[in-house]
Structure formats: C-alpha cells, structure tokens
Amino acid sequence: MARDQGIISWKELPLGCAILEPGNAKDLRTGDWRSKRPVTDYEKCIKCGMCYIYCPDMCYIPKDDGLFEWNEYYCKGCGICAHECPKDAITMVEEEK
Amino acid sequence: MARRVGIEVSIAVSEAVKLADVDLIAAYPITPQTHIVEHLSELVADGELDAEFVPVESEHSAMSSCIGSSAAGARTYTATSSQGLALMLEVCYIASSLRLPIVMTIVDRSLSGPLSIWNDHSDLMMERDIGWIQIVALNGQEIFDMTLHSFKIAEDHNVMLPTQVHMDGFTLSHVIEPIEILDKAEVDKFLKPYVSPMSLDPEKPVTIGAVGVPEVYTEGRKAQEEALLNSKDVILRTWKEFGDLFGRYYEPIGTYKADDAEIIFITMGSITETCMSAVDQMRQDGKKVGIAYIRLWRPFPFDELIEAVTKADALVVIDRAISHGGPGGPLASEIKSALYHQAQRPFVNSFIAGLGGRDITINVFKEMVEKTEKTMKKGVEPGYEFIGVKE
Numbered sequence: 001m002a003r004d005q006g007i008i009s010w011k012e013l014p015l016g017c018a019i020l021e022p023g024n025a026k027d028l029r030t031g032d033w034r035s036k037r038p039v040t041d042y043e044k045c046i047k048c049g050m051c052y053i054y055c056p057d058m059c060y061i062p063k064d065d066g067l068f069e070w071n072e073y074y075c076k077g078c079g080i081c082a083h084e085c086p087k088d089a090i091t092m093v094e095e096e097k
Numbered sequence: 098m099a100r101r102v103g104i105e106v107s108i109a110v111s112e113a114v115k116l117a118d119v120d121l122i123a124a125y126p127i128t129p130q131t132h133i134v135e136h137l138s139e140l141v142a143d144g145e146l147d148a149e150f151v152p153v154e155s156e157h158s159a160m161s162s163c164i165g166s167s168a169a170g171a172r173t174y175t176a177t178s179s180q181g182l183a184l185m186l187e188v189c190y191i192a193s194s195l196r197l198p199i200v201m202t203i204v205d206r207s208l209s210g211p212l213s214i215w216n217d218h219s220d221l222m223m224e225r226d227i228g229w230i231q232i233v234a235l236n237g238q239e240i241f242d243m244t245l246h247s248f249k250i251a252e253d254h255n256v257m258l259p260t261q262v263h264m265d266g267f268t269l270s271h272v273i274e275p276i277e278i279l280d281k282a283e284v285d286k287f288l289k290p291y292v293s294p295m296s297l298d299p300e301k302p303v304t305i306g307a308v309g310v311p312e313v314y315t316e317g318r319k320a321q322e323e324a325l326l327n328s329k330d331v332i333l334r335t336w337k338e339f340g341d342l343f344g345r346y347y348e349p350i351g352t353y354k355a356d357d358a359e360i361i362f363i364t365m366g367s368i369t370e371t372c373m374s375a376v377d378q379m380r381q382d383g384k385k386v387g388i389a390y391i392r393l394w395r396p397f398p399f400d401e402l403i404e405a406v407t408k409a410d411a412l413v414v415i416d417r418a419i420s421h422g423g424p425g426g427p428l429a430s431e432i433k434s435a436l437y438h439q440a441q442r443p444f445v446n447s448f449i450a451g452l453g454g455r456d457i458t459i460n461v462f463k464e465m466v467e468k469t470e471k472t473m474k475k476g477v478e479p480g481y482e483f484i485g486v487k488e
Contacts, residue, residue, distance in 0.1 A: 005311070005312055005315075006312055006313070006315060006316045007312040007313060008313065008316060009316065010315075010316035010317070010319040010320040010323070011320070013313075013316055013317060013320050014295075014303075015196050015257060015294060015295055016194065016195040016196035016197070016257075016295075016305060017194070017195075017307065017309060017313065017317045017320075018195075018295060018303045018304060018305045018307075019303060019304035019305075019307050020303055022302040022303075022304070
C-alpha cells in the first residue's frame with residue numbers, strides 16, 4: 001500500500017490551497033537543503049560584513065561585538081559568503097550525515 | 098416582465114451579463130472576439146452597466162485580470178474563443194485551482210491550422226481537463242439562461258469554481274433568434290449579489306497561489322476534484338430553481354424522442370436542433386431514432402447518460418473535435434467509458450463531423466444512421482470515421 005505522504009488532509013485544506021497564516025514561510029526549514037556549510041574563522045574575520053550583505057537568505061546576523069552569527073535553520077549552503085569574503089575567513093565544509 | 102425579442106445571440110449574452118450586474122469584465126477586443134464584449138464595452142461606456150471594463154493586451158492578461166478581480170471578491174466575467182482561449186489556457190488552470198468563480202462565455206470555434214475561424218468543438222475539448230464547470234447551450238435562449246445560472250452556480254460557497262458556458266460560433270453567436278429577456282426584478286429574485294468567502298483583505302491577510310510541494314499538491318488536486326464532482330448537486334438545484342421561477346427547466350442530458358428509440362444520436366450544441374429535424378423525418382419513414390444531447394460536459398453526468406441510452410440498440414456519437422492519435426472523438430471516448438461497466442450496452446458508432454465550420458445537414462444524420470445499421474449487421478463495432486471527408 002502506498003504510504004500517505006501528505007502533510008494535511010485534503011478535507012482540511014483551505015479554499016484554493018490558500019495559506020491563512022501570514023508569513024508562515026519563516027517556518028520552512030530550508031537549512032536541510034544544504035550539502036555544505038560555511039564555517040567562519042573568527043581569527044581572520046575583519047567584521048567587514050560582506051557575508052551579511054551578500055547572503056541571499058539573510059542568514060548572517062550582526063552581533064554587538066561586530067562579528068556575524070550564522071543561522072543554520074535557513075542557510076542553503078550556496079557558498080556566496082565564502083566566495084565574497086575578502087579575507088578567505090569562510091570555508092565551505094561538507095555536511096556530515 | 099420578461100420580453101420576447103428578436104436579438105443577436107451574442108448581444109443577448111451581453112444583456113444577461115448586464116442583468117447579472119457584474120463588477121468587472123476583462124477582455125482582449127480583437128478576432129476571435131465576438132459582439133459579446135464589444136456590446137458590454139458599450140454598455141459600460143454608456144453608463145448602463147456600472148462595471149470596470151479592462152481592455153487588456155492579450156487573452157493571457159484577460160484571464161490574469163479576471164483572477165485578480167475575482168480574488169478581490171468582485172463578480173467577474175470574460176468571453177473568448179478558439180486561439181484566444183488557447184493563449185488563455187495557462188491561466189485558466191490557475192483560476193480553477195484557486196477556486197475563483199469567474200464566468201466565461203466561450204464561442205466555440207476550431208483551432209488552427211489550417212487557419213480557421215469557423216465553428217467546431219476543438220476549443221471546448223481543449224478545456225476539458227482544466228477543472229472548470231463546462232455547460233453547453235443548444236440555442237440562444239439556453240445561452241441567455243445559462244449565463245445567469247453560471248454566476249449562481251460558480252459563486253455558491255459549496256462550489257467556488259470557474260464556469261464556462263459554451264455556444265457554437267456563428268451558427269449561434271452571429272444569428273438573430275427570438276429570446277425571452279428577463280427583466281432586472283426577475284433576475285434579482287434568482288441571482289443575489291456575490292459574497293466572497295475569502296476575498297483579499299488587508300485586515301485578514303492570506304497567501305493565494307503559493308507553491309504546492311509534493312506533500313501538498315496531491316491533496317490540493319483531490320480537493321479540487323471533489324469540489325467539481327460536488328458541484329453537480331448545486332447545478333441541478335440551480336436549474337430546478339430557475340425552472341420553478343421562469344418555467345424553463347434544464348437537465349444535464351436532454352432527450353428527444355429517445356424513450357422508444359432503437360438508435361440514439363449523441364450530440365452537443367446547436368447541431369442538436371438540426372438533428373431533431375432529421376429525427377422527425379426518419380420517424381416518418383418508420384425508423385425509431387432519437388437524441389440524447391449533452392448539456393453538462395464537466396462534471397460529466399454519467400448516471401443520467403446511462404439512464405438515457407442503455408435501452409437503445411445503437412448510439413451514433415457525433416464528435417466535432419478529434420483527439421489526434423487517440424481513440425477518435427473525445428465525446429465517443431467518454432460515452433464508451435461511461436458504458437464500460439454496463440452488462441448490456443448499445444453498439445457505439447463514432448463519427449467525426451462538422452469540423453471547421455462544415456455543415457452537418459439532415460442528410461448527413463440520415464447517412465450516419467444508414468452506416469450504423471450496416472455495421473450493426475456485421476456485428477463488429479467499427480472505430481471512428483470522418484464522415485463526408487473527400488478521399
């Protein structure tokens with residue numbers, strides 16, 4: 001028998017598959033699309049904020065000390081931050097299963 | 098009081114749309130358009146109809162505008178035909194999956210090529226699987242009535258599906274017929290203003306048209322299918338209510354002299370009335386023939402069809418379109434599948450006729466019956482035949 005793969009019963013779907021809760025895309029964990037993760041070497045980081053500016057998913061959050069914290073929930077592992085970092089402080093590391 | 102007038106059928110459709118008091122009409126005003134939207138644009142410009150008329154840059158944009166309008170909670174209408182409908186097709190799927198009760202008149206015409214502007218059902222069949230309700234008119238009075246029915250059916254909260262009303266290009270759209278035009282007070286008794294169950298409202302934001310990941314898409318389609326199947330009850334109820342008010346009753350499968358018929362024609366649209374004349378002549382010659390004609394094409398009325406035709410010895414199914422490389426005519430294909438589970442079923446003879454504006458005369462109907470009688474004697478059900486094709 002085919003396994004039920006739906007996340008909601010068709011009887012409970014709102015009319016026309018509308019989404020009734022505003023902004024619920026924030027719940028979607030896009031981080032599990034990732035095959036590589038960016039790892040920042042804070043010894044090399046000059047707090048320039050290029051990773052923060054270039055990240056298409058706004059996965060770097062500025063902290064009070066001027067460094068940037070990475071958000072693993074949304075990061076898809078595109079590698080743009082590593083490519084743009086002027087000090088090569090960010091390395092893309094294979095995700096382990 | 099209703100008044101019976103001689104009127105071009107396209108203009109009568111515009112009058113019905115005006116009586117339905119639509120809020121928005123979006124249309125692309127060039128061939129293959131008809132007088133329907135031309136007349137509606139005049140009614141709006143003259144202040145006779147308080148609605149927005151949006152003259153868009155293509156049919157694709159026409160349906161897109163209709164979607165926006167309907168989502169905002171407005172009663173929405175458009176009309177088109179053949180190639181225009183083909184251009185609109187991509188967006189038509191969106192209208193049904195978003196469950197927006199847009200009403201569209203389709204003046205049925207062939208699809209190119211060869212380039213043709215004449216009548217057949219190629220465009221009707223192109224729309225078969227897109228999840229809209231599809232209703233087919235026999236004559237001018239029916240298309241006028243069905244236009245009013247459609248708003249009520251589509252906007253019913255148990256339906257919420259876009260609805261197409263089909264009429265044959267030229268043979269209906271461009272002829273003058275005597276039609277009983279209801280007055281505003283009569284229509285208001287039947288058709289109430291549209292109340293949207295979920296319109297776009299900044300106070301209650303919703304997201305429509307979002308992505309359906311594999312974990313949701315199947316459920317979305319199932320919900321849409323159930324809605325279309327369930328719409329039949331509302332369609333029957335609406336037709337009954339209209340009949341009780343105005344005396345004109347409609348049913349999904351109409352019949353003509355079919356009760357004792359040995360051979361029954363299966364038809365759709367305006368050829369049915371020519372077929373009635375052919376049946377009358379053949380009855381005089383002692384042939385027991387009749388007609389079952391399809392008014393409701395989607396959702397398909399399987400039970401009513403079986404009820405109407407299973408007692409006959411043979412069916413002569415007339416398709417005005419072809420499913421290339423497939424089982425022949427889409428109507429014949431549907432009829433055969435409807436009868437598959439019957440222990441005893443009639444012999445089915447399938448003809449492709451009346452493509453691209455070719456006339457189907459009384460003699461053509463007679464020829465179909467003669468051919469069917471011959472093939473029945475052989476006892477082997479033939480495939481389909483292009484009747485009258487020059488070899």
